[in-house]
Amino acid sequence: MSAAPEAKYTEETVLWIKHHTPKLITFAITRPESYRFSAGQFSRLGLREGNGFIWRAYSVMSAEYADTLEYFAVLVENGPMSARLAALQSGDTVLLDKNATGFLLPGRFPDGKDLVMLCTGSGIAPFLSILEQPEIWQRFDSLVLAHSVSYADELIFTRRIAALQTHPLVGGYFGKLTFLPVLTRERTAGALNQRLPELLASGALAAAAGRPFTPQNTRFMICGNPAMVKDTFQTLFDMGFSMHRNRIPGQIMMENGF
Incomplete structure (x- = not known):
């Protein structure tokens, strides 16, 4: 370049x-x-x-x-x-x-009650930033963050996420957050054990989140490796969700992780 x-x-x-x-x-x-x-x-x-x-x-x-x-x-x-x-x-x-860019911005959704953030690998980075913004906690009734990695030692942000409970700006809303670690190549207690598309299709992810995923209430943001992003979008599309566009509101925003 x-x-x-x-x-x-x-x-x-x-x-x-x-x-x-x-x-x-x-x-x-x-x-x-x-x-x-x-x-x-x-x-x-x-x-x-x-x-x-x-x-x-x-x-x-x-x-x-x-x-x-x-x-x-x-x-x-x-x-x-x-x-x-x-x-x-x-x-x-x-x-x-000097110029930041990107459109993975929850404020682009005009409605919705539940925000579900799905990511693999470094795709968690934008969501960690989003979770430090008070307005996101005030805007949605619930927040779900599912981070999929291959092995347990790659779940390096568990303490950072838990520390949001005492964050001076968002700690009071911490009860709205459900963090779902996902492992694809090993099993450990407290983690789901399939790829995100399969967990969505089977209903296991919604069950772990403790609430149904519906086009009326649920908004999805996806970030990670291109294969996951593509497959997760297709799964959600098959479930009745659609891409959000500025002129045609939908329920899905996505971006390949960097």
């Missing part, structure tokens, strides 16, 4: 980086005072590579009002950007495109 013109990006400093597993990392960079985004959007981050640049999109994991910008990355074997991120250290420089 060609480099963005210099006027379109800023140089930011890596504040910290944490390796959760050999392929899962989270990190934070400085945030310019002028940088604005809506919870659910993504940033374009760049690194210098020889005479050029490498640019990739990463969903912002931190709250809209946070002083820093946090991201979650799944390192891909032999990936040029992944190799650089794996070696990243605090104090290093990262390029930040």
Whole structure:
């Protein structure tokens, strides 16, 4: 990808980086005072590579009002950007495109009582940002977050989600949230054990959420690997749900994870 013109990006400093597993990392960079985004959007981050640049999109994991910008990355074997991120250290420089983008925004739904967020891997990042916004808790009667990964050690945000109970802005609404961990390659107590499309089709996900999923009340946001996004959308479509469009309101919004 060609480099963005210099006027379109800023140089930011890596504040910290944490390796959760050999392929899962989270990190934070400085945030310019002028940088604005809506919870659910993504940033374009760049690194210098020889005479050029490498640019990739990463969903912002931190709250809209946070002083820093946090991201979650799944390192891909032999990936040029992944190799650089794996070696990243605090104090290093990262390029930040000045404009955030993306349309995975719950405010686009004009109605609905229950918001169900379905994700795999790094697709959880935008939902972690969304869950730190008070208006989302005030808007919906219930929130469901289902995070599907292969193995239990990849469920790295369980404590972060539990900590929302004492969050100064959203903690009072915590009882509205149901967190559903999903494992596809091993079994452990407290986790569901099929792919998200199958859990939807069988009714197991709705049962675990403790409420029926209906076109009248339920709104779905999907983010993750393209195969999951495609299959989950098709399953919901077969169940009577439709894509949300600006001129034709529906019940589904989706985005491939970064």
